[in-house]
Amino acid sequence: MATSNYTPNLHLSAWADSDRPKRADFVSDNTIIDTQLGGHIANSGIHLTAQEKAKISEPYVSLIYSGTGESTHSFTLEFQPKAVFVYRRGVPFVKYSGGVNYVYAASGYFGHGASVGISITTNGVTVSQSAEASDGVKVCLNESGCQYTIIAFK
Numbered sequence: 524m525a526t527s528n529y530t531p532n533l534h535l536s537a538w539a540d541s542d543r544p545k546r547a548d549f550v551s552d553n554t555i556i557d558t559q560l561g562g563h564i565a566n567s568g569i570h571l572t573a574q575e576k577a578k579i580s581e582p583y584v585s586l587i588y589s590g591t592g593e594s595t596h597s598f599t600l601e602f603q604p605k606a607v608f609v610y611r612r613g614v615p616f617v618k619y620s621g622g623v624n625y626v627y628a629a630s631g632y633f634g635h636g637a638s639v640g641i642s643i644t645t646n647g648v649t650v651s652q653s654a655e656a657s658d659g660v661k662v663c664l665n666e667s668g669c670q671y672t673i674i675a676f677k
Contacts, residue, residue, distance in 0.1 A: 533559060583676045587612075590652070592667030597649040604675040606632045607648045609641055611663065612670045623656040625663050640664045648673060 525545050528537040533555050536548045563569075571579070586598060590611075608630045610616060616628035629650070631637025640662035642649045650673075652665035664671065 578677045581677070583674055586673040586675075588671050588673065590665040590667050590669040590671060592652065593665060594654065595649050595651050596665045597647060598673060599647040600675055601646075602675075602677050603645050604633060604643055604648060604677070606630070606676040607637075607641065607643050608674045609648070609650055609664055610672055611666070612672060622659060624660045626660060627663050629662075629664060648675060 525548050526536040526538045526542045528539055528542075529535060530537050535552045535555060536544065538544055538548075584600065588596070588598070590596070608628070610628035614627050616626075618625045618627065626638075626640055629638045629641035631641050631643045631648075633643045633645075637643060639660060640651050640653075641664065650664035650671070651662050653660075653662040655661065663669075
């Protein structure tokens, strides 16, 4: 005889010692399991994509670069950065000297603007280096031989 007892959640066969399982019971149980698990696995609303998992496990990248002295220096990333911070290592973010503000750090948020000296693109960031001060500000984000850090958030 087939079972008269079933599991509470999936209604699978829960045979008693006196039951005699039949092939149809196994086929029915396997169909229920396949339908439930297959539906769960295919439900993209409850599972993360590989890109979403990467964003959670590695929410940012950091790069160290040496300034080239050129007016701009661009960096390509493997993602569209949401926010970026750039700073020269070992100096204050801004230094005032001789009537000029020397800017050694910048930040920006994609689609919402950025501070002077940095621009964020769909796949990277560009920093700049001023040759001269303009309106009392000299951007110093690519001075030749100086070390900088970029932190880009996914």
